[in-house]
Amino acid sequence: MKTASRSAARAPKESAALAMAREVLEIEAKAISDLIGKLDQRFTQAVELILNCRGRVVVSGIGKSGHIARKIASTLASTGTPAFFVHPAEASHGDLGMVTREDMMIALSNSGESEELLAIIPLLKRQGAKLVAMTGNDQSTLAREADVHIYAGAEKEACPLNLAPTASTTAALALGDALALALMQAKGFTRDEFAAAHPGGALGRRLLTHVRDVMRTGGDAPRIAHTAMAMDGMLEMSRGRMGMTAVLDDGGRVIGIFTDGDLRRGLEKGVDLRTARLADVMTRGPRTIGPDRLAVEAVEIMERFKVNQLLVVDADQKLTGALNMHDLFRAKVI
Secondary structure, three states: OHHHHHHHHHHHHHHHHHHHHHHHHHHHHHHHHHHHHHOOHHHHHHHHHHHOOOOOEEEEEOOHHHHHHHHHHHHHHHOOOOEEEOOHHHHOOOHHHHOOOOOEEEEEEOOOOOHHHHHHHHHHHHHOOEEEEEEOOOOOHHHHHOOEEEEOOOOOOOOOOOOOOOHHHHHHHHHHHHHHHHHHHHHOOOHHHHHHHOOOHHHHHHHHOEHHHHOEOHHHOOEEEOOOEHHHHHHHHHHHOOOEEEEEOOOOEEEEEEEHHHHHHHHHOOOOOOOOEHHHHOEEOOOEEOOOOEHHHHHHHHHHHOOOEEEEEOOOOEEEEEEEHHHHHHOOOO
């Protein structure tokens, strides 16, 4: 009975928490949605200003806006727009020396009246650097002093007291992403460039690893002539420890593959592997891939066609290597 009473006592609190969570998400989603209708030519002007910047983009903000500014700077930098974050309080004590007339600043402040930001605007202007402001107040000091102002506010915060920056910071973050990706598209930023900026971790491995980096070559890639006997194919498959062997014609071109699956199917059909020719039990026209393709493309082929090995061939269909799922797992591509 005590347990039931405790559960009943907790239920209203859990329901209230769930209701609050839904309300917060609805308010923040609306804040982002409302920005769509408020976007105008000023957004395009900001994009053009940044595209024409010969230096770097300095992003700044104080408090919660500072955290959003730091993330926007990171997103810009990783998508082809050189950028870094400067804390406005530190900027007025020497860090503004990092900003040159070739650079420009994106300043974030929901009120547009943050003292720390306003204090460095005259110094920024004196250096000749351009300023894009993102605020929730078109009539604010920061908005008026900016070369371009983009509205990034929200009708109300998700906070029940309408005090804690929540919907406004979410809106600013989303707008920063829109700005970064619009610039990325305008610059024609490529997958390879993105990969070069993300060399570490799983993302870097997936984008930078090519088939040639993980495939087995030379004697580690099992191969045998098409004129061989099935028993010889079994021995080569066992030696290579890949569960298969490539079958080559007289010119070294791939014409088939002999796998442990082919072996099982042959035995089920009653084939005498001691006398059978390899050409009679192999699979013709196997799946292949080029060495310069991405390793993730090899994964896609294996999963789509439900195979565990791939033969790697050059433009003339000559064998250059082989790989299987275990190779891709070791390389942490999957």
